Amino acid sequence: MPEPPRSRWRGEFQRWFDWVLEVGGFYDYGRYPVKGVGVWLPYGFRLRRLVTSLIRDVLDSAGHEEVLLPIFIPETLLRKESEHIKGFESEVFWVTRAGVNELDVRLALRPTSETAISYMESFWIKSYKQLPKKYYQIVSMFRYETKATRPMIRLREVTTFKEAHTVHESFEDADATVAEAIELYKKIFDSLGIPYLVSRRPEWDKFAGAVYTVAFDTIMPDGRTLQIGTVHHLGQNFTIPFEVRIQRRDETIDYAWQTSYGISDRIIAATIALHGDDRGACLPPIVAPVQVVIVPIPSGGTIPDELKKTAEKLEEELKAAGLRVHTDWRLDVRPGRKYYEWEARGVPVRVELGAREAREGVLTVARRDKLEKLRIPLDTAVDEIKKLLDDIMNTLRQRAWSWLRSMTHRSTSVEEARSIVSKRMGVVEVPWCGREECGHRLEELLDAKILGTPLDEDASWVDGEKCMACGAKAVTVLRAAKTY
């Protein structure tokens, strides 16, 4: 097993993340002979299953229906909405040949599915009575990224793209669905303890084809922000070219209104990166493939019968309580080595069970988040461990939020703001007049990317402040950061 880098912070984060993906058995990256694609390994795949199942539960219970659309989008379809194709043209993978034939119409591998689903919705949806409609799918999505690719973060095949597509009767209904989607995404990220900033993206950085875009960003351990979710109001931008017409309540015919919202592999990258430490991952119990690992301590090269029975009984009881448990029976690996491995893989609770513990009826339990050991009575172990898992979840969440808050700064001075972004990293919030040219100017002045205007906090502190670019009256806050 490779040695960990000295620290996951700052310049070392990339190395730390590559290391944790390997040592944790999550993801094999950089060996497959195609740039920007990776392999989900068995343990990583189990994490992915639990994350996607959490996403499905949230969406299903809010009335979304899962579907599966083709991967191929014919060029003719992709070109129907002109802003959309402009935004994606430079990063589309094209299938041009099949067998020995040249295809008449080139097929794009879906960079996103607004065009495909709008085409189908023109058949499916005829009346306001069918609305709202909320579809989603979890699929591979393709972008020919020309920037440096990174495992789970910037890929050419994004294997876990959850894209929701909704249809509505009016602009306002679509607006309300954007608000609902934001709440659902908060619920999903909160479940995983991932902290976020919610910003309305500037006009020049909205989704290609959207009326407006709201984005969730988190702050990675190196201080760069990572976009982890987006929600788009699509207006009638796709329903007009694709002729998704509905009969309205007043019996007139109009084009329908749409939204779309997406989450990708990055939610798993953030889950691993944000809660980890120098020993490896620390997975939130809600999605940890193994929540409790039991390590029976052999004596004299074997595991005594009594100990064996105690360990089996404990595993059984924990499983009966609905927990994901694994007992590490290996005899050719020393306990210390096992601790090291399971810590790297992020298992939240480890139970060390020796002959003495079995005899005395007291367990030694190590919590991964605080690297602390506790002793708990065997006969209340199930309840204590359940409580411990809850406590770990809360600790991870609070710690990650403290981190995000500590990395979000306000400034009214260009010099200070620029220095924050370049030295301390994280997000800087500055006063802004709201004009696009000042936004672009600030991008240069701060040498940072503009995330947009906050939707999750009061901007009244800029009252009386001046736009940092032009000196005119500030009307809102602009967030900027070094981004992934």
Next chain:
Amino acid sequence: MPEPPRSRWRGEFQRWFDWVLEVGGFYDYGRYPVKGVGVWLPYGFRLRRLVTSLIRDVLDSAGHEEVLLPIFIPETLLRKESEHIKGFESEVFWVTRAGVNELDVRLALRPTSETAISYMESFWIKSYKQLPKKYYQIVSMFRYETKATRPMIRLREVTTFKEAHTVHESFEDADATVAEAIELYKKIFDSLGIPYLVSRRPEWDKFAGAVYTVAFDTIMPDGRTLQIGTVHHLGQNFTIPFEVRIQRRDETIDYAWQTSYGISDRIIAATIALHGDDRGACLPPIVAPVQVVIVPIPSGGTIPDELKKTAEKLEEELKAAGLRVHTDWRLDVRPGRKYYEWEARGVPVRVELGAREAREGVLTVARRDKLEKLRIPLDTAVDEIKKLLDDIMNTLRQRAWSWLRSMTHRSTSVEEARSIVSKRMGVVEVPWCGREECGHRLEELLDAKILGTPLDEDASWVDGEKCMACGAKAVTVLRAAKTY
């Protein structure tokens, strides 16, 4: 809703199947502007979820680990095993462009993943101590089919391709895994009540790159066979070119041995097709997205309070018993119409609940398989309905097996055999000397495709018979049929 075709049998099966996919809300086919691809609709997707989850349970509990490999296979990789590329070359989709660039190396969309995983296994696997290894993934797979495409049955994007890939220490271990895979597949098909013939495919029709191939075929309602699963012994055919080397017990280094086995969307096609009737689908309870539909019968345009309470309580109790239940509260659709819809969608049990039933405490229950109505007491309804679902499952399974048996014929006369295949359809079994040239000759004589030799039945009936092609002593049975 379109009218059903007169019958699902024979010449009408194709029309019936298209109709049931549409009217049941399973799958949208033929409208998306790319040939050979379809859209899983919400109800169909729920069926697909339940089927894939059944497959996952069987594989997981037999020690398989789920992974996810890239969709892209570089041409260089695909060409490493020469038989393999020969077999697939004519049906590969090629990505040749990305953004505005021509790619240096063309990327195939996976037609199957032996090459991709063998490449990775050369990094992952070093010693016999790690073996056996059993991986699988459920992914989209791509074949540029030039024959007529058909929904779920012959697609260019097969969206539900479960491919397992295993690695072993010896030829014999791989052989034993083929046998295990056959048992696992039987378990999966048996769960769904899908009957099958297990045949060893002839040499000239084995998987491209296999030592030998075993296949599962079922017989569709029109009498054509449908290949629903295959299991391949791959020998060292991939481990040699991909250099998957292992240290053996005796410390020598050797190439590892492999198997692979696959199931596709066709398992869902067979589930829908085999149990259906002129009213639509009849889904096996184990995977029916709705196992019980409750239809409260309104009186005077509303549902009386007492009836409402009874229906809600029944739904709650059935759900508490772990059943998937839906209550159809719609007031703008008449009960008769509802029955028609839920029958088409294949819901196994329908509960009709009027004011009289609620008052008398007796339910009218319709079973979809036999189209019979029963009356059961409300207070034992949960138990009765659970028993009924079991009984429906058994009925479907037995009926489908009777069908398959009735469509499998033995013959020792060319004329008769040829007439069976062309008129009565189904499978014909004939005596064979085992030589390849006679196999090809029989294909012509019978105007049928050779499925291979039976692995699931005693071939001793051909003792003393003559090869139907050459007249020499028959040593085995050859199965032939019109196939999909």
